[in-house]
Amino acid sequence: MELFRDANIDWLGRKWYFLSFSLVFSVAGILSMLFWHGIPRGVDFKGGTELTIPFDAPPNEDHIRQALSSAGIHDSVVYHVAAGPGQSGNDEIISLPLSSATDQAHDAGLQAVKDALQANYHDSGFGQPSVAIVGPTAGKQLQRQAFLATIYSLIGMLVYLWFRFELIYGVAAVVAVFHDTLITVGAFSLTNQEITLTVIAAILTLIGYSMNDTIVVFDRIRENLALSRREGLADVVNRSINQTLTRTVISSGLTFLTVVSLLIFGGPVLRGFSFALTVGILIGTYSSIAVAAPMLVAYQDWRKSKGKVANLPAKRVRA
Amino acid sequence: MDKNLKIKTAAIIAILLVFCYGFLGIPGGLSPTSLKQALADHIKLGLDLKGGTHLVLVVHVEEAVGSATDRDVQRISDDLQKTAGVSGAQVHKLDPVNHPDTITVSGFPATKASDVRSVLTGNDYANYDVTSQSDGSEKVTMKPTAIRDLEATTLQHTIETVQDRVNALGVAETTVQPYGLGANEILVELPGISDPQKVEDAIKSTSKLAVYAVVSGPYENDQAAMTALNNVVPPDDMLVHGNATPTSPDEVFLLERAPQVEGTDFRDAQPSTDVNGRPNLHFTLTTEAGDRFFKYTSAHSKDSASPGSMAIVLGGKVREVASINSAIRDQGEIEGTFSKDEVDNLSLMLRTGALPASLDPLDTETVGPTLGAASIHQGVIAATVGMLAVMVFMLFYYRGAGINADLALILNLVILLGFMGYAGATLTLPGIAGVILTIGMGVDSNVLIFERIREELRSGKTAAASVQQGFGHAWITIVDTHVTTIVSAAILFIFGTGPVKGFAVTLTFGLLANLFTAVFVSRVIFDAHLAKKERGAELSI
Numbered sequence: 136m137e138l139f140r141d142a143n144i145d146w147l148g149r150k151w152y153f154l155s156f157s158l159v160f161s162v163a164g165i166l167s168m169l170f171w172h173g174i175p176r177g178v179d180f181k182g183g184t185e186l187t188i189p190f191d192a193p194p195n196e197d198h199i200r201q202a203l204s205s206a207g208i209h210d211s212v213v214y215h216v217a218a219g220p221g222q223s224g225n226d227e228i229i230s231l232p233l234s235s236a237t238d239q240a241h242d243a244g245l246q247a248v249k250d251a252l253q254a255n256y257h258d259s260g261f262g263q264p265s266v267a268i269v270g271p272t273a274g275k276q277l278q279r280q281a282f283l284a285t286i287y288s289l290i291g292m293l294v295y296l297w298f299r300f301e302l303i304y305g306v307a308a309v310v311a312v313f314h315d316t317l318i319t320v321g322a323f324s325l326t327n328q329e330i331t332l333t334v335i336a337a338i339l340t341l342i343g344y345s346m347n348d349t350i351v352v353f354d355r356i357r358e359n360l361a362l363s364r365r366e367g368l369a370d371v372v373n374r375s376i377n378q379t380l381t382r383t384v385i386s387s388g389l390t391f392l393t394v395v396s397l398l399i400f401g402g403p404v405l406r407g408f409s410f411a412l413t414v415g416i417l418i419g420t421y422s423s424i425a426v427a428a429p430m431l432v433a434y435q436d437w438r439k440s441k442g443k444v445a446n447l448p449a450k451r452v453r454a
Numbered sequence: 455m456d457k458n459l460k461i462k463t464a465a466i467i468a469i470l471l472v473f474c475y476g477f478l479g480i481p482g483g484l485s486p487t488s489l490k491q492a493l494a495d496h497i498k499l500g501l502d503l504k505g506g507t508h509l510v511l512v513v514h515v516e517e518a519v520g521s522a523t524d525r526d527v528q529r530i531s532d533d534l535q536k537t538a539g540v541s542g543a544q545v546h547k548l549d550p551v552n553h554p555d556t557i558t559v560s561g562f563p564a565t566k567a568s569d570v571r572s573v574l575t576g577n578d579y580a581n582y583d584v585t586s587q588s589d590g591s592e593k594v595t596m597k598p599t600a601i602r603d604l605e606a607t608t609l610q611h612t613i614e615t616v617q618d619r620v621n622a623l624g625v626a627e628t629t630v631q632p633y634g635l636g637a638n639e640i641l642v643e644l645p646g647i648s649d650p651q652k653v654e655d656a657i658k659s660t661s662k663l664a665v666y667a668v669v670s671g672p673y674e675n676d677q678a679a680m681t682a683l684n685n686v687v688p689p690d691d692m693l694v695h696g697n698a699t700p701t702s703p704d705e706v707f708l709l710e711r712a713p714q715v716e717g718t719d720f721r722d723a724q725p726s727t728d729v730n731g732r733p734n735l736h737f738t739l740t741t742e743a744g745d746r747f748f749k750y751t752s753a754h755s756k757d758s759a760s761p762g763s764m765a766i767v768l769g770g771k772v773r774e775v776a777s778i779n780s781a782i783r784d785q786g787e788i789e790g791t792f793s794k795d796e797v798d799n800l801s802l803m804l805r806t807g808a809l810p811a812s813l814d815p816l817d818t819e820t821v822g823p824t825l826g827a828a829s830i831h832q833g834v835i836a837a838t839v840g841m842l843a844v845m846v847f848m849l850f851y852y853r854g855a856g857i858n859a860d861l862a863l864i865l866n867l868v869i870l871l872g873f874m875g876y877a878g879a880t881l882t883l884p885g886i887a888g889v890i891l892t893i894g895m896g897v898d899s900n901v902l903i904f905e906r907i908r909e910e911l912r913s914g915k916t917a918a919a920s921v922q923q924g925f926g927h928a929w930i931t932i933v934d935t936h937v938t939t940i941v942s943a944a945i946l947f948i949f950g951t952g953p954v955k956g957f958a959v960t961l962t963f964g965l966l967a968n969l970f971t972a973v974f975v976s977r978v979i980f981d982a983h984l985a986k987k988e989r990g991a992e993l994s995i
Binding site: 182196197200212213214215216217228267268269270271277280281283284285287288289291292295296299332333335336337339340342343344346347350351354355358378379381382385386389390392393394395396397399400401402403404405408412416 | 502505631632633634641819820821822823824825826827828829832833835836837839840841843844847848851883884885887888890891893894895897898901902905909927930931934935937938939941942943944945946948949950951952953954956957961
């Protein structure tokens with residue numbers, strides 16, 4: 136069984152559709168980040184309130200989460216305190232990110248949780264919660280380090296691609312990755328979902344995946360350029376994408392399948408994580424065809440218009 | 455050819471077993487429970503997946519104020535003598551316990567009052583307010599804003615140091631964060647570790663180490679000391695309990711309040727052994743501290759005019775009293791009957807930086823996984839369902855070769871888990887994200903190879919040639935994608951912390967495993983298959 140044995144789609148011809156699609160989503164994302172929901176951040180980044188609630192009977196965490204979300208309290212982290220000296224084993228910790236660090240905000244949070252549980256949690260009663268204020272797990276320093284680490288890793292990848300291909304390939308791949316990250320974070324902002332540390336890990340994953348996909352296409356382009364020197368770049372790129380289409384659809388499709396399975400069956404806590412991966416894989420695959428490849432052609436056209444020698448020399452590489 | 459293949463197959467099986475051992479050890483049996491137990495014993499899970507211990511500690515930030523004023527007492531004394539030429543001034547803290555922020559300067563002639571004032575209001579003491587008292591002395595008090603800043607910096611510094619120390623103990627994926635509003639408490643989260651007491655002890659014992667000059671002593675007990683001092687403890691000195699040597703009883707010493715060497719002065723500390731093979735501590739001080747120490751030790755070494763001894767105080771108790779054999783500049787050894795553990799702990803404390811203030815544990819509780827046990831369960835099911843779907847598809851689309859891919863996938867996971875087990879790495883959700891990427895790239899590698907083989911077959915080549923060409927071409931692509939991602943993972947590992955590092959670790963291991971299975975193992979299976987068939991036979995792909 137073959138999926139796309141003789142595909143012959145003119146990908147580059149559709150580049151304006153791709154461009155507008157990307158622009159619409161990027162701009163929507165940016166606008167949302169700037170003016171609407173901002174970039175919603177979780178307890179990991181903002182810190183918040185930690186309530187320890189003693190329940191009268193062994194608590195059911197799923198019911199607690201439902202009770203909170205039906206009262207409109209989302210983005211809380213609920214976990215269990217084990218039995219031990221001084222602990223009955225019926226305590227749950229509920230961590231809420233808060234928008235401000237004032238006492239009133241913390242009190243309001245406490246009251247909201249108590250009301251929500253009172254109204255919606257029927258498994259057992261509960262006692263007076265103790266309140267603590269927690270700082271962010273990922274403080275400013277960690278955030279900055281993570282950000283710098285990612286930037287350095289992108290530079291590292293660019294340098295490697297420069298070495299194995301040409302500079303423009305590296306630049307195109309990195310631009311595609313930026314595009315993917317922007318749209319994914321924009322998606323979080325548009326749907327007002329929290330960005331937690333695990334979401335950051337998912338974003339790193341999608342960077343890796345997008346790179347992988349882009350490099351596969353580039354590799355084919357390089358091979359085809361070496362084989363036929365007379366074809367125009369646009370034709371070579373189109374052919375390369377068509378040749379790798381089967382592989383792209385299967386690989387991305389399978390990974391997408393796993394991630395969607397996680398999104399559907401993985402439960403509410405993993406939702407942010409799986410959402411980032413789902414969007415990321417789609418966009419990562421899309422960007423290799425719609426952003427990275429057209430950039431190569433656009434770059435060559437630009438050099439042509441400047442009157443420079445317009446060919447992307449393809450090094451014959453031995454692995 | 456056949457023998458070559460046999461060697462390769464044997465190698466693969468051997469590697470499989472080696473990595474299986476990495477994450478399973480030698481399991482008690484083959485039942486699911488004993489396998490699960492073996493797995494749990496070897497793979498460490500992070501706080502989000504397994505839970506762990508919450509430790510709440512209070513940081514005595516006020517001690518930082520005391521230390522700062524102690525240092526400034528010394529500085530004021532020096533400055534008054536040298537710069538202002540005022541001699542005979544007495545600089546000390548009248549009430550170090552209740553008012554550690556106040557220094558009193560007295561005993562100087564009234565004619566020098568303006569000189570004294572100009573020194574005290576100079577730039578060096580911008581953090582202090584100076585008020586003249588009715589009895590002619592000057593009261594120097596630290597400004598409230600300066601106190602608050604100092605306490606905030608102390609808290610931050612303590613958090614960083616505790617984080618370093620807990621990490622250095624090999625407990626990975628911990629977090630240390632501020633806790634409570636304005637209460638100077640910190641929360642240390644330790645993922646499911648087998649010996650929380652050891653970590654707690656290491657943190658609790660991260661109290662201050664300092665070297666003080668001994669003024670007099672030892673006295674039998676507090677009363678004896680007070681009697682000898684005529685019931686007045688000089689304001690510049692303090693009484694401290696402890697032992698002159700580990701075998702001597704608890705005695706009381708009179709030490710100078712300002713330490714000669716503090717924790718912050720140590721640049722490095724390493725455990726080593728002395729000539730007799732006993733554990734001791736080799737230390738290196740910063741240059742500035744080294745100069746100060748040299749001045750002190752040469753002035754008071756046993757050959758000097760006023761030989762003295764030094765007391766090493768740890769956690770508020772005298773740990774050791776040593777006479778000063780010779781002048782020490784910035785390198786030296788602390789000897790004594792230390793045990794190996796004590797020396798290791800002590801050097802760790804000094805190396806990772808001194809805690810600016812001491813800690814007291816307030817509360818310990820064991821918490822469940824932050825992701826919630828139910829979520830993890832659901833996640834595992836979802837992931838398994840996903841993987842099975844992938845494997846079924848591979849069989850369906852690639853027929854015989856699909857078995858290849860599925861085997862490679864399973865082997866991939868085995869090697870990855872084995873790596874994790876051997877490296878003692880902790881698995882967290884970000885780490886699992888790395889695993890997902892690895893599986894994705896693993897599937898991709900296989901698809902690349904198979905598609906290429908199909909292409910070659912379509913262009914008319916024989917099965918054997920197609921396999922060769924297919925692997926040959928696909929190898930270049932696989933190298934490019936994997937090396938790029940490994941470069942990225944390496945950089946993330948070096949520069950990242952916490953979850954970013956966890957992600958980088960699983961990714962790197964996974965990609966190395968991938969390179970091995972997708973190319974070597976897959977090829978061996980194909981070759982084995984081809985060797986069995988006759989020439990020109992069909993390849994099931």
